[in-house]
Amino acid sequence: MATPLSMEWILITxxxxxxxxxxxxxxxxxxxxxxxxxxxxxLEIKRTLKSEQLGAGIIEELTFKNHFTYCKYRLVSLHSVN
Structure with missing residues (x-):
């Protein structure tokens, strides 16, 4: 059975x-x-795919376990506090 995998370039939270x-x-x-x-x-960080960019972050660690991805990232810039 194949494992679904996607490559992401925007972090949508x-x-x-x-x-x-x-x-x-x-x-x-x-x-x-x-x-x-x-x-x-x-990378760009957005709340939703259609929302404005919240800021930028750098992915520091990815862990794959039981069909979940655990992503640790550092926020390096913030465009708005809301």
């Missing part, structure tokens, strides 16, 4: 991200399925 560390702006988000993001590259 749908408001499900969790802050791991206040001082370092480190966040984690869990996606259903397996998603690959470029590591150590600045």
């Amino acid at each position: 749908n408001g499900k991200e969790q802050r791991l560390n206040d001082e370092d702006n480190l966040f984690e988000i869990v996606f259903e399925g397996y998603r690959i993001f470029p590591l150590n590259e600045k």
Whole structure:
């Protein structure tokens, strides 16, 4: 049986991200399925696919487990506080 996999270039959070560390702006988000993001590259962060860009982040760690992707990223710029 094939394992579905998608390559992503925009980090879409749908408001499900969790802050791991206040001082370092480190966040984690869990996606259903397996998603690959470029590591150590600045990516757009959006709340939804059609929303404006919230900021930019750098993916620091991806973990695949039981059909979920655990993604840790560092927020490097924020366009708005809302």
